[in-house]
Amino acid sequence: MTPPPDTLTPTTSGVPRFTRAERWIHRTTAFLMGVCVVTAGCLYLPELAELVGRRELVVRVHEFAGLALPVPVLAGLFSRPFRKDLGHLNRFGPHDRRWLRAALRRDRHPASRPAAKFNxxxxxxxxxxxxxxxVMLGTGLLMWFTHLTPLMWRTSATFVHDWLALTLGIVLAGHIGMALADPESRHGMRTGRVSPDWALREHPLWRPDERP
Incomplete structure (x- = not known):
């Protein structure tokens, strides 16, 4: 029986999911984000600050890693598959609302969580x-160039930057935890390919023409 055109056709060689450029963007962004998180911890946690020392160097590494954070994504705009994936990420359809409702109910049945290339x-x-x-980049610049803005702006920027950094750290920890719980997803990000069974189970609405 021929599968319907809007489903992913399994193959023996696996399913191509991410190009080399997309994997480079993810790894570079993850590295820069990790540097920002680690250096922020060294700046705000006394135990780490005492262990590392050299506060001025840590501040500079943190600042330049933050400035470089958008660069991989901006460079990735030259990649057609990456731009196409950004389009997928920016589209929210009825199946996505169904996926969210199932997630809120803690319904883990695959049929209750339809997804295209991204859930x-x-x-x-x-x-x-x-x-x-x-927001972190904007508030960080206000904190860096202190002579360009009033004291109230810098104080507000520091408050937003610090609390958003804490929230971002928690969200990133959740992201890493979910990745650790899904070896096949990690394999896809590492090699660019996933197994047909995983693709059909986790992303049944992923169409063949959405592949890189």
Whole structure:
């Protein structure tokens, strides 16, 4: 029986999910984000600050890692598959609302969580991290160039930056935890390919023409 055109056709060689450029963007962004998180911990946690020392160097590494954070994504805009995936992440359909309702009910049955190339949780996570990164960058610049803004602006920027950093750290920890719980997803990000069974189970609405 021929499968319907809107489903993913399994193959013996696996399913291509991410191109080399997309994997490079993810790894580089993850590295820079990790540097920001670690250096922030060294700046705000007394135990780490005493262990590392060299506060001025840590501040500079934190600042330049934060400035470089958007660079991989901006460079990735030259990649057509990456731009296409951004389009998938920016579209929210009826199946995504169904996925969210099932997630809120803690219904883990695959049939209750329809998803295309990206599920609703991944779309919300990507949008939130992108917005948070821009706010962190803006508030960080206000804190860096102190002579350009009034004291009230700098104080407000520091408050937003610090609390958003804490929230971002928690969200990233959740993201890492979910990745650790899904070896096949990690394999797809590492090699660019996933098994047909995993693709059909986790992303049944992923169409063949959405592949890189």
């Amino acid at each position: 609703a949780g991944q779309k919300i996570y990507a949008a939130w991290v992108a917005g948070a990164t821009l």
